Amino acid sequence: xxxxxxxxxxxxxxxxxxxxxxxxxxxxxxxxxxxxxxxxxxxxxxxxxxxxxxxxxxxxxxxxxxxxxxxxxxxxxxxxxxxxxxxxxxxxxxxxxxxxxxxxxxxxxxxxxxxxxxxxxxxxxxxxxxxxxxxxxxxxxxx
Amino acid sequence: xxxxxxxxxxxxxxxxxxxxxxxxxxxxxxxxxxxxxxxxxxxxxxxxxxxxxxxxxxxxxxxxxxxxxxxxxxxxxxxxxxxxxxxxxxxxxxxxxxxxxxxxxxxxxxxxxxxxxxxxxxxxxxxxxxxxxxxxxxxxxxxxxxxxxxxxxxxxxxxxxxxxxxxxxxxxxxxxxxxxxxxxxxxxxxxxxxxxxxxxxxxxxxxxxxxxxxxxxxxxxxxxxxxxxxxxxxxxxxxxxxxxxxxxxxxxxxxxxxxxxxxxxxxxxxxxxxxxxxxxxxxxxxxxxxxxxxxxxxxxxxxxxxxxxxxxxxxxxxxxxxxxxxxxxxxxxxxxxxxxxxxxxxxxxxxxxxxxxxxxxxxxxxxxxxxxxxxxxxxxxxxxxxxxxxxxxxxxxxxxxxxxxxxxxxxxxxxxxxxxxxxxxxxxxxxxxxxxxxxxxxxxxxxxxxxxxxxxxxxxxxxxxxxxxxxxxxxxxxxxxxxxxxxxxxxxxxxxxxxxxxxxxxxxxxxx
Numbered sequence: 001x002x003x004x005x006x007x008x009x010x011x012x013x014x015x016x017x018x019x020x021x022x023x024x025x026x027x028x029x030x031x032x033x034x035x036x037x038x039x040x041x042x043x044x045x046x047x048x049x050x051x052x053x054x055x056x057x058x059x060x061x062x063x064x065x066x067x068x069x070x071x072x073x074x075x076x077x078x079x080x081x082x083x084x085x086x087x088x089x090x091x092x093x094x095x096x097x098x099x100x101x102x103x104x105x106x107x108x109x110x111x112x113x114x115x116x117x118x119x120x121x122x123x124x125x126x127x128x129x130x131x132x133x134x135x136x137x138x139x140x141x142x143x
Numbered sequence: 144x145x146x147x148x149x150x151x152x153x154x155x156x157x158x159x160x161x162x163x164x165x166x167x168x169x170x171x172x173x174x175x176x177x178x179x180x181x182x183x184x185x186x187x188x189x190x191x192x193x194x195x196x197x198x199x200x201x202x203x204x205x206x207x208x209x210x211x212x213x214x215x216x217x218x219x220x221x222x223x224x225x226x227x228x229x230x231x232x233x234x235x236x237x238x239x240x241x242x243x244x245x246x247x248x249x250x251x252x253x254x255x256x257x258x259x260x261x262x263x264x265x266x267x268x269x270x271x272x273x274x275x276x277x278x279x280x281x282x283x284x285x286x287x288x289x290x291x292x293x294x295x296x297x298x299x300x301x302x303x304x305x306x307x308x309x310x311x312x313x314x315x316x317x318x319x320x321x322x323x324x325x326x327x328x329x330x331x332x333x334x335x336x337x338x339x340x341x342x343x344x345x346x347x348x349x350x351x352x353x354x355x356x357x358x359x360x361x362x363x364x365x366x367x368x369x370x371x372x373x374x375x376x377x378x379x380x381x382x383x384x385x386x387x388x389x390x391x392x393x394x395x396x397x398x399x400x401x402x403x404x405x406x407x408x409x410x411x412x413x414x415x416x417x418x419x420x421x422x423x424x425x426x427x428x429x430x431x432x433x434x435x436x437x438x439x440x441x442x443x444x445x446x447x448x449x450x451x452x453x454x455x456x457x458x459x460x461x462x463x464x465x466x467x468x469x470x471x472x473x474x475x476x477x478x479x480x481x482x483x484x485x486x487x488x489x490x491x492x493x494x495x496x497x498x499x500x501x502x503x504x505x506x507x508x509x510x511x512x513x514x515x516x517x518x519x520x521x522x523x524x525x526x527x528x529x530x531x532x533x534x535x536x537x538x539x540x541x542x543x544x545x546x547x548x549x550x551x552x553x554x555x556x557x558x559x560x561x562x563x564x565x566x567x568x569x570x571x572x573x574x575x576x577x578x579x580x581x582x583x584x585x586x587x588x589x590x591x592x593x594x595x596x597x598x599x600x601x602x603x604x605x606x607x608x609x610x611x612x613x614x615x616x617x618x619x620x621x622x623x624x625x626x627x628x629x630x631x632x633x634x635x636x637x638x639x640x641x642x643x644x645x646x647x648x649x650x651x652x653x654x655x
Contacts, residue, residue: 056312061578
């Protein structure tokens with residue numbers, strides 16, 4: 001079933017891609033092939049392979065239970081928040097929180113998670129910023 | 144003779160303090176990454192690319208660092224295979240079969256050092272193979288016009304599917320997805336924006352480094368979150384290392400095995416799309432058929448440890464041949480290395496050997512140096528690396544995730560790229576669940592623009608005549624190999640792959 005849904009999504013993607021390709025505005029100065037041809041070939045391959053996947057599905061993959069999916073979803077949300085807050089809160093603070101959260105969700109106890117968070121954040125800051133000179137996001141506190 | 148003069152020049156470049164230090168660092172990091180289940184060569188190298196990039200290293204030093212990581216990871220994978228029966232990365236899968244039984248018999252130290260020697264022999268011979276074969280391939284590649292290059296890219300994608308997935312349709316899907324992603328951005332030939340939907344950040348196209356780190360490193364974090372298990376720390380302490388040097392008789396018994404499998408592994412590596420996993424798999428199977436008269440393979444036969452290790456390290460060297468000579472990588476990790484070259488504005492392929500001989504020969508010399516460093520690191524100091532295995536994944540994975548973010552942020556300093564990376568991470572997780580191979584996606588995003596440009600150049604030169612694509616004997620030859628490479632696995636591939644994937648551990652890295 002998963003493969004059938006995947007195949008149908010793939011076909012829709014291919015159609016969308018082909019329609020967007022047809023909508024590309026051509027420049028008056030164009031080569032013999034133009035900017036549309038290659039994307040249309042790709043869309044065709046995408047569509048054909050998706051159709052094959054939908055018609056001849058593999059065995060069902062082992063999807064995780066709902067709780068695990070929520071877990072992954074939550075991690076994605078934390079990562080997005082991390083990306084958004086990085087320029088605002090500064091590297092050290094944002095990273096400490098994100099790393100601590102991930103460590104906690106991967107099975108560390110609360111104290112260990114906090115230590116991993118702070119350790120990762122400071123460790124990366126020292127190695128990458130102070131030693132190697134990589135520019136990291138600067139927060140209101142200067143780090 | 145010219146080769147030796149070139150090689151001598153290469154050593155002159157590689158033997159600076161900075162480069163030696165980078166090689167040493169790369170070997171160490173690579174071995175650690177290879178040893179840790181969940182971090183394979185491709186995501187190990189992917190995480191370090193942004194670092195090499197932002198440090199402002201030149202082309203040769205960056206390549207020396209990253210190929211040392213690559214070779215190191217091939218060495219390191221065996222450590223957890225032998226001690227824990229968990230492959231540190233996919234190519235080390237076959238090493239579990241005899242390595243772990245040896246460790247259970249109290250010969251862990253012998254198994255580790257023997258496989259270290261086998262890795263050395265494989266990598267050393269493969270580097271010689273690279274020196275001898277790559278210039279020959281360059282001579283052929285110099286005859287290539289745009290039409291032939293287009294055919295060559297098609298060949299790479301079509302043969303890649305044969306090994307990397309159990310389902311050809313899924314690898315075709317992956318390749319098309321990657322190529323489609325590459326077309327996002329301003330068209331290089333006419334200057335019109337494509338698939339940007341008015342988003343200014345997309346005008347430059349998607350950065351393939353962002354895609355690589357997201358697909359390889361972040362998706363690994365999601366896999367761990369899904370399974371949430373403590374990882375490898377459980378019984379690392381139980382196995383005693385024992386004596387560190389194998390008896391001379393054991394080494395002698397393994398010499399023919401190592402030589403045979405190095406050759407076989409090298410060939411497997413040169414073939415596009417095959418890579419180190421196939422190298423170690425066919426090496427083990429062939430040795431088993433050839434010398435396993437008493438049925439000792441699988442119960443801790445030293446030859447069963449030497450064969451896959453020599454095979455996978457030789458394949459690692461072999462995979463560099465098409466990457467350097469043709470610009471078409473032979474495996475997942477070499478695809479990532481290709482990304483490094485492209486990011487540094489160096490176009491691999493035949494011209495690399497004439498225009499940047501310092502890069503090529505410096506790299507080859509560095510491979511030799513790295514190989515000796517790795518041998519030294521992996522036999523007397525193997526105890527150090529076994530200790531690294533004790534780091535549980537609940538501590539390791541947050542560090543991996545954060546280093547990925549830092550690397551990407553360090554390149555562009557933009558939140559948008561981080562969000563795209565998270566998107567690729569989720570996509571990578573879903574696609575891995577659905578058994579869609581990720582390597583063709585990477586290869587597609589990397590080669591998409593070159594492939595399209597060659598297509599358009601070829602057709603434009605011939606005034607819009609599309610038949611020019613199959614005009615010359617060379618391109619017809621390439622297309623027929625591509626077709627055979629695509630169809631043959633449909634017929635015989637299922638059996639080989641079933642054997643290979645039977646031992647695939649969800650925990651191992653996804654590809655070499």
